[in-house]
Amino acid sequence: MKAEEHCNESAEKTSKQTAFCKPCKRQWAKCGTDPAKNGPKSFHGGANTSEALTQSQDGCLTASLTSEPRVKDFGQLNPDEKMKMLETTRQAKVLVLTMVYRDGTTQLDPEQKLTLPVCGLLVLMKSDLSCGTPEDSLGPNDSLVYLKLEHTPAWAQQQTHPSPELFTRDMLLQVLTGSQLVVCYKAKDLLRSVLQVYRRELNWKRVAGCHIQDPQVSAWLLDPTDPSSCFQDLLNKHCRRPHTTPALGAQKVSQIISGLCWLYRLNMKLCSQLQSQGLWKLYSDMELNMIPVLAAMESHRIHVDKEALKKTSDLLGTKMKQLEKEAHQAAGQIFLVTSSTQLRTVLFEKLRLHERCENKKLPKTINKQQQSTSEAALLLLQDLHPLPKIILEYRQVHKIKSTFVDGILSCMMCKNYISSTWHQTSAVTGRISAKHPNFQALPRQPLQITKKQYVQGKEEEVVTVHPRAMFIPHEGWTFLAADFCQVELRLLAHLSSDPELLRIFTSPQADVFTMLASQWKGVREDEVTSEDREHAKRIVYSVVYGAGRERLSGILGVSTEQARLFQDSFLQTYRDVQAFIQRTIQQSHKQGYVLSIMGRRRNLPNINSPDWSIRMQAERQAVNFVVQGSAADLCKMAMIRIFNLVSSSSSLSARLIAQLHDELLYEVEDSHLEQFAALVKSTMESLQRIDHLGVHLKVPLKVAVSSGKSWGSMSELNIPLTFPSP
DNA sequence: CTAGCGTCA
DNA sequence: CTGGTGACGCTAG
Numbered sequence: 001m002k003a004e005e006h007c008n009e010s011a012e013k014t015s016k017q018t019a020f021c022k023p024c025k026r027q028w029a030k031c032g033t034d035p036a037k038n039g040p041k042s043f044h045g046g047a048n049t050s051e052a053l054t055q056s057q058d059g060c061l062t063a064s065l066t067s068e069p070r071v072k073d074f075g076q077l078n079p080d081e082k083m084k085m086l087e088t089t090r091q092a093k094v095l096v097l098t099m100v101y102r103d104g105t106t107q108l109d110p111e112q113k114l115t116l117p118v119c120g121l122l123v124l125m126k127s128d129l130s131c132g133t134p135e136d137s138l139g140p141n142d143s144l145v146y147l148k149l150e151h152t153p154a155w156a157q158q159q160t161h162p163s164p165e166l167f168t169r170d171m172l173l174q175v176l177t178g179s180q181l182v183v184c185y186k187a188k189d190l191l192r193s194v195l196q197v198y199r200r201e202l203n204w205k206r207v208a209g210c211h212i213q214d215p216q217v218s219a220w221l222l223d224p225t226d227p228s229s230c231f232q233d234l235l236n237k238h239c240r241r242p243h244t245t246p247a248l249g250a251q252k253v254s255q256i257i258s259g260l261c262w263l264y265r266l267n268m269k270l271c272s273q274l275q276s277q278g279l280w281k282l283y284s285d286m287e288l289n290m291i292p293v294l295a296a297m298e299s300h301r302i303h304v305d306k307e308a309l310k311k312t313s314d315l316l317g318t319k320m321k322q323l324e325k326e327a328h329q330a331a332g333q334i335f336l337v338t339s340s341t342q343l344r345t346v347l348f349e350k351l352r353l354h355e356r357c358e359n360k361k362l363p364k365t366i367n368k369q370q371q372s373t374s375e376a377a378l379l380l381l382q383d384l385h386p387l388p389k390i391i392l393e394y395r396q397v398h399k400i401k402s403t404f405v406d407g408i409l410s411c412m413m414c415k416n417y418i419s420s421t422w423h424q425t426s427a428v429t430g431r432i433s434a435k436h437p438n439f440q441a442l443p444r445q446p447l448q449i450t451k452k453q454y455v456q457g458k459e460e461e462v463v464t465v466h467p468r469a470m471f472i473p474h475e476g477w478t479f480l481a482a483d484f485c486q487v488e489l490r491l492l493a494h495l496s497s498d499p500e501l502l503r504i505f506t507s508p509q510a511d512v513f514t515m516l517a518s519q520w521k522g523v524r525e526d527e528v529t530s531e532d533r534e535h536a537k538r539i540v541y542s543v544v545y546g547a548g549r550e551r552l553s554g555i556l557g558v559s560t561e562q563a564r565l566f567q568d569s570f571l572q573t574y575r576d577v578q579a580f581i582q583r584t585i586q587q588s589h590k591q592g593y594v595l596s597i598m599g600r601r602r603n604l605p606n607i608n609s610p611d612w613s614i615r616m617q618a619e620r621q622a623v624n625f626v627v628q629g630s631a632a633d634l635c636k637m638a639m640i641r642i643f644n645l646v647s648s649s650s651s652l653s654a655r656l657i658a659q660l661h662d663e664l665l666y667e668v669e670d671s672h673l674e675q676f677a678a679l680v681k682s683t684m685e686s687l688q689r690i691d692h693l694g695v696h697l698k699v700p701l702k703v704a705v706s707s708g709k710s711w712g713s714m715s716e717l718n719i720p721l722t723f724p725s726p
Numbered sequence: 727c728t729a730g731c732g733t734c735a
Numbered sequence: 736c737t738g739g740t741g742a743c744g745c746t747a748g
Contacts, residue, residue, distance in 0.1 A: 340735070375743080399744060403732060429729055431747080438731045441746040488748045538727095541748055545727035552727085624728040628748065632729095661729090661747045729747075735740100 065100070065122070068253045071144045074171055082167050085145065089174045094126035096260045097175065097184040097212075099149070099193060104252065107186050108259040110230040118193045121147040123175055124260040131265050144257065147171060149197055169201055177210045183267045185231050187212040188424065191295035204296040208647030215263065217287050218270040220425035221279050223603055235262055238269050281693070282599050286633070287424065289640045294422045294432070296643070297656045300667075301417035303472045309409055312465050316401040319449055323394040330387040337394055340373045346387070356384050400447055404467040408437050420658070429625055430600045430632035431661055439658045442467050446712070469712025471657075473667050478707050480654070480673065481714055482680045484638075484662040485702040486512055487631040491597070492544060494698045495626065496580035500573060505699040513537045520566075543570050544577065544627075546620040581623050588622035596629035598637075598693055634701075635662055638684045645679065652676065665711070677705045678719050 066073040077085060089095070098106045101116040127141035138144075147168055172194055176182065184190050191212075195204055219228050219238070228234050235241060241262060274280045328334050331350070335342040348354050348371045371377070375392065382388040411418050420434040427433050434440050446466035452459070473479050486505075489512060493501035504512055510525065517536035518525040535555075542555055543566075553563035571578045588594045593603045602625045606618040639659060646652040654668040654676050664684075668676045684703040689696050708714035 338734090395744095399733080402734095403745075407732075423730095427730060431729065433730050435731070438746080441731060441744090443745065486748085537748080542727050545748090547727040555727095620727060621729095624748090628729060631748070663747085727748105731745085733744080734742085 064253050065146050071146050073146045075148045086174055092125035092180055093128055094181045095175055096124040096264045098122050099190050106256055108231040110232050118149050120149045169198055176207055182212045183264055184212050185215055185263055187214040188291045188295050191292060192298045195299035205647040208292050210292055211288055213267055215266050215270050216425055218274055218283055221283055222273055224428040235266055239266055286636055290424055290636055293639050293643045294424060298419050298422055300655050301419055302657055303417050303474055305470050305472050306416045309405060309470050313405045316397055319397055323390055327390045330390055343373045344371055411437050429628045432659060440660050466712040469710045471711040476670055477667050478670050478673050479711055480666045480668050480677055480707045482664045482684060483704045485704055487662045488627050490699045491627055491630045496576045498574050498576035543567055545624050584623050584626055585619045594622045594625050596626060596633055597695060598633040600629045634687055637687055641683050642680055673707060677717055681705050681719050
């Protein structure tokens with residue numbers, strides 16, 4: 001009882017402490033938990049007290065866990081016992097894992113906080129494959145081991161050999177890369193934590209080949225539209241089981257143990273479903289192999305020019321103040337520029353701008369039918385008065401500052417690097433997504449800012465703000481980007497076998513979008529600007545994925561009638577593309593789902609909906625999934641192949657920084673640049689044929705590589721057509 | 727048109 | 736006072 005009281009008390013203190021230890025409003029900011037920096041000389045920002053508190057609580061949980069007779073604490077064993085344990089691990093048939101966090105939760109608990117410090121790993125070793133019939137009890141030969149997963153700084157490590165740290169590391173390696181069945185819910189998080197904790201002592205290549213089954217991934221493959229937010233949800237959905245209530249202390253430990261047993265059952269259930277749905281190969285050969293790729297990517301530190309970021313933050317701040325002043329002058333009064341209510345009063349009650357443009361219909365707010373201050377409205381008003389333009393620019397600057405400058409700064413806290421979190425199961429099409437920051441949404445084009453200077457000489461200075469340019473390779477390293485050119489369109493050519501489209505990609509390789517842009521703008525190909533090309537690209541994809549006339553006319557900038565003509569002529573030119581679209585829709589109606597090139601599946605529950613608009617949406621989703629999903633398959637395959645090449649080589653050292661859907665961004669040693677570029681290009685282009693998955697594309701794949709000393713300044717790299725020697 | 731994430735009212 | 740939501744911004748095809 002006493003122990004439990006103590007537990008609750010310190011839990012309370014800790015929660016207060018964590019609240020205190022959150023100087024910035026963003027929850028995902030890492031609060032100086034970097035083990036490498038907690039050396040003797042860096043005691044900053046109250047780290048002392050918080051450390052003490054969390055440790056006492058950790059002690060409490062560890063105590064609960066290890067006082068449970070079924071759990072062996074690996075750290076407390078003597079060297080002989082440790083050797084025996086390693087052997088037992090080798091002999092086990094199944095390993096079921098979960099991370100234990102310092103606040104006493106595990107990966108099986110719902111709603112974990114985003115950057116929870118990890119304290120250990122609980123391993124259930126099963127000696128046979130049975131599911132353990134009586135609800136949650138262990139088999140007679142099953143055993144449980146607790147592995148402490150906290151880093152002792154190098155300066156505090158014992159000098160005796162082998163050091164206990166390395167024993168634990170070897171045990172971890174045995175657990176993670178053994179040949180037996182290994183199961184973990186959210187395996188990527190576990191792998192990433194291990195790589196972070198043993199950053200110095202464990203090379204990522206050593207866990208590259210690990211093959212951990214993960215029910216989160218299998219459930220997502222079975223139904224990518226299912227939210228399945230936590231382990232409990234998955235259990236409720238797929239397994240019949242008694243209701244459980246949250247518990248504390250020793251009961252909590254029993255619950256964790258029974259959770260592991262259920263995890264194993266859930267995994268088996270999902271595996272058999274994968275097999276019966278024909279998804280096993282995709283799961284085992286692709287998605288499971290993505291786990292170490294993503295874990296390695298997340299545990300890599302991307303260097304950011306923090307000082308430059310801070311400077312641009314200040315610059316944008318002063319720019320906003322200037323614009324605010326200008327807005328007040330233009331309005332003839334002081335008001336809050338961020339408030340749409342106050343802006344509405346100024347624009348329509350004071351200046352009465354709406355009365356001066358009766359020929360245009362101004363948008364209204366949806367709720368109260370008031371005059372809108374949306375971008376569309378301001379664009380219509382901008383010729384009547386200087387104020388709308390000022391507001392528009394203010395909003396643009398504000399957007400860049402809050403999302404891309406301050407946003408990235410808040411992901412760094414006291415560090416000078418970032419690591420995004422990459423999600424394997426959050427996109428229905430099979431693409432991966434990123435958070436904190438969202439690497440895949442950083443602006444491609446820099447923003448021009450005119451800065452007023454109150455110094456003699458020049459009056460104005462134009463500064464360009466480019467968030468991508470803030471990402472810098474480490475000293476002696478270079479960024480390398482490899483881009484699959486027009487993947488989705490090439491896949492569409494393959495899937496539809498359209499002779500016209502195939503011809504475009506097979507013949508001498510002019511850029512497709514440049515070609516199309518020159519065709520309908522009536523200019524020479526070398527006169528097509530990059531904006532023209534982007535424009536053409538958007539139009540092509542819009543038409544292919546079934547944009548309506550309204551939407552298309554908006555994108556093209558012409559009347560709806562002309563949009564319809566364009567649409568018709570496009571689909572007449574590429575008749576087999578249209579046939580493919582119709583075929584796909586028909587098929588989705590018949591079977592209720594649709595498949596990508598590698599067998600990824602999307603169920604479409606609304607495909608036979610009586611509601612016309614709902615049904616049409618499902619039809620567009622069906623067509624889009626086949627193409628976007630197939631492109632995702634290819635890109636993931638490329639990541640895995642390159643990852644395996646690097647990890648099995650002793651000389652290659654390049655690391656994946658980010659995936660931007662069709663583009664892979666690597667950080668590579670300067671001297672390896674050309675060789676690695678050739679390797680990446682040939683590996684990616686060779687995916688035209690993937691024999692064991694039955695993929696033979698009718699079009700060649702084209703990969704463009706570029707390199708640079710910042711992500712904002714990449715320039716194309718010409719690779720000779722020689723195949724690299726092994 | 728289809729996918730995402732982040733910010734804001 | 737806080738938390739959920741839908742719009743709109745950025746990205747990728």
